Amino acid sequence: MPSDSWPPLVPVAARSAAVLIGTATAVVPGSLPPLPQAAASVTALAAQLTGPLGAFDPSAVHRRVDPQTPADVLRLLPAPGRAPLDVLLFFYAGHGLLGEDKRLCLALPGSVDDGPVVERTSLPVAAVFQAMRQVRAEHKVAVLDCCFAGRALDAAGAADIHLLTAAGRTKKALTPEGHEHTGFTAALLRLAADGIPDGPDHLDLGTLYRHLAVTLPAAGLPEPLQRAFGTTGDLALFRNSAHGTAHTRPGLRARARFAAQVRALGRRGRPGRAAQAARLFAALAGDAAAALGPAHHDSLRYRHAHASTTGEAGDPDAACALLEGIVAEGTPEAGAQGPAAARASLEFWRREAAGRPGPDVPSP
Numbered sequence: 001m002p003s004d005s006w007p008p009l010v011p012v013a014a015r016s017a018a019v020l021i022g023t024a025t026a027v028v029p030g031s032l033p034p035l036p037q038a039a040a041s042v043t044a045l046a047a048q049l050t051g052p053l054g055a056f057d058p059s060a061v062h063r064r065v066d067p068q069t070p071a072d073v074l075r076l077l078p079a080p081g082r083a084p085l086d087v088l089l090f091f092y093a094g095h096g097l098l099g100e101d102k103r104l105c106l107a108l109p110g111s112v113d114d115g116p117v118v119e120r121t122s123l124p125v126a127a128v129f130q131a132m133r134q135v136r137a138e139h140k141v142a143v144l145d146c147c148f149a150g151r152a153l154d155a156a157g158a159a160d161i162h163l164l165t166a167a168g169r170t171k172k173a174l175t176p177e178g179h180e181h182t183g184f185t186a187a188l189l190r191l192a193a194d195g196i197p198d199g200p201d202h203l204d205l206g207t208l209y210r211h212l213a214v215t216l217p218a219a220g221l222p223e224p225l226q227r228a229f230g231t232t233g234d235l236a237l238f239r240n241s242a243h244g245t246a247h248t249r250p251g252l253r254a255r256a257r258f259a260a261q262v263r264a265l266g267r268r269g270r271p272g273r274a275a276q277a278a279r280l281f282a283a284l285a286g287d288a289a290a291a292l293g294p295a296h297h298d299s300l301r302y303r304h305a306h307a308s309t310t311g312e313a314g315d316p317d318a319a320c321a322l323l324e325g326i327v328a329e330g331t332p333e334a335g336a337q338g339p340a341a342a343r344a345s346l347e348f349w350r351r352e353a354a355g356r357p358g359p360d361v362p363s364p
Contacts, residue, residue: 006200006234007234008200008201008202008204008234008235008236009139009204009231009232009234009235009236010055010202010236011055011056011086011087011139011235011236012086013055013056013057013060014057014060015083015084015085015086015087016055016056016057016060016085016086016087016088016089017056017060017061017062017077017078017085017087017088017089017137018046018049018056018060018061018062018088018089018090018091019062019063019064019073019076019077019089019090019091020042020045020046020061020062020063020064020091021042021063021064021065021067021073021076021090021091021092021093021094021106022038022039022041022042022063022064022065022066022092022093022094023035023038023065023066023067023092023093023094023095023106023107023108023109023111024036024037024038024039024065024066024094025066025109026109026110026111027109027110028110029110029112029121030107030108030109030110030111030112030121031112031113032095032107032111032113035093035094035095035175035182037093037175037179037180037181037182037185038065038093038094038145038182039065039066040180040181041093041145041181041182041185041186041189042063042065042091042093043063044180044181044185044189045091045185045188045189046061046063048189048192048193048238049061049089049237049238052239053192053193053238053239053241054192054237054238055087055236055237055238056089062076064076066108066109067108067109068108068109068110069108070108070122070123070124070127073123073128074127074128074131077090077131077132077135078135078137079135080134080135080136082135082136083136084136084137084138085135085136085137085138086137086138086139087137087138087139087140087141087235088132088135088137088139088140088141089141089142089143089237090128090132090140090141090142090143091142091143091144091145092106092128092142092143092144092145092146093145093146093182093185094106094107094145094146095107095111095113095146095147096144096146096147096148096149096151096167096173097111097113097118097122097147097148098115098118098148098151099115099118099119099122099124100115100116100118100119102151103119103124103125103126103151103155104124104125104144104148104149104151104152104155105118105119105122105123105124105125106122106123106124106125106128106144106146107122107123107146108121108122108123124155125142125144125151125152125155125158126155126156126157126158128142129142129152129155129156129157129158129161130156130157132157132161133157133160133161139162139230139231139232139235140160140161140162140229140232141161141162141163141164141205141232141235142158142161142162142163142164143164143165143188144163144164144165144166145165145166145173145182145184145185146166146167146173147167147171147172147173148167148168148169148170148171148172149165149166149167149168149173149225150165150167150168150169150170150171150225151169152165153165153169153225153227154169159229160229160230161229162205162226162227162228162229162232162233162235163225163226163227164205164208164209164224164225164226165224165225165226166182166183166184166185166222166224167184167222167223167224167225168222168223168225171222171223172222173221173222174220174221174222183216183219183221184212184216184221184222184224187212187215187216187219187221188208188212191203191208191211191212191215192208192237192238193241194241194242194254195240195241195242195243195245196211196240196242196243196254197242197243197245197246197248197250197251197252197254197255198246198251198255198283199240199242199243200240200243201239201240201243202236202238202239202240203236203237203238203239203240204233204234204235204236204237205226205228205232205233205234205235205236205237206226206228206233206234208237209224209226209233211258212224213226214258214261214262214265215258215261217265217270218261218264218265242254246287247287247290247291248291249291249292249298252284252287252288252291252292252298252302253298255280255284256281256284256301256302256305258280259277259280259281259284259305259309260277260305262276262277262280263277263281263305263309263312266309266312266313267312274309274312274313274314275313275314277309277312277313278306278309278310278312278313281302281305281306281309282306282310284302284305284306285299285302285303285305285306288302289303294329295329300326300342303322303325303326304323304326304341304342304345306322307319307322307323307326307342307345307349308345308349310322311349311352316349316350316352316353317353319345319349319352319353320346320349320350320353323342323343323345323346323349324346326339326342327339327342327343327346
């Protein structure tokens, strides 16, 4: 079933709660480097969750920057005896530390990154999960933007919590120098604000993850991890601001940028990405031809990209057939992306189909 016809799980704002935590500074005895982007990330995400596109009421979103103790964090969670919630969301941005047996801990301002004392000076993620389990909620979600966040998948109490992490078990989350927000949260905020032109009317967690798993590594950042529980992958945190724009020229261009990112990952050897890029460009080329005309220069560029990605996905004969169509239909308005460029690519893929080496030909 197409993603835009699958009904999302849209939480009722009055029955939703979120706790957003950021650790941005360090105090004695802590010696971790400051991370001001963590504070900015908490503020920006709270605004996004409670804004026109968000699924939360401002009164139900509790945020705290630089909590001094684990109790300062845990007391922000809803009381166990309150009325059941649709969704409980926990978000953390800051340093991730490894305690005994490599257990993930969330840094506090006084945290010491020294194995024997990590768990005594920080907030073990297992304690967060144990507290979340006491809250009555249909869906429980934890988003962890910290180093080694993938370790949360192994934590006690994590089994029935939807986890979205900024990095894997052994990877460090990255924050580009000079950026306002952490790398992961910046990508999440951008996705929530800009939307997905060919996406569903609500951005569910599954859709968010699929796009973050492309945009983050394409930007040189760690690949995120996700583990869903039950139907939590269908849970929507934001409305899709770009819904319905898939066939507009800006929407087509946004789709092309994403497809190009998928293609770049395929060229880096990421399994399955080349075939995904070919499918994305196939849909894009068809939609552009219908919306702009088959001879429009954007349409021809997308058709050329479809042909080239088809070849990169392992089918040079199909790539040749697609390029032959562009060459045959070339018109003056096609410009540099028309028959001349297609003809050069055609010669390349003909050599590939015949098993003959030849010079590389840049593809759109």
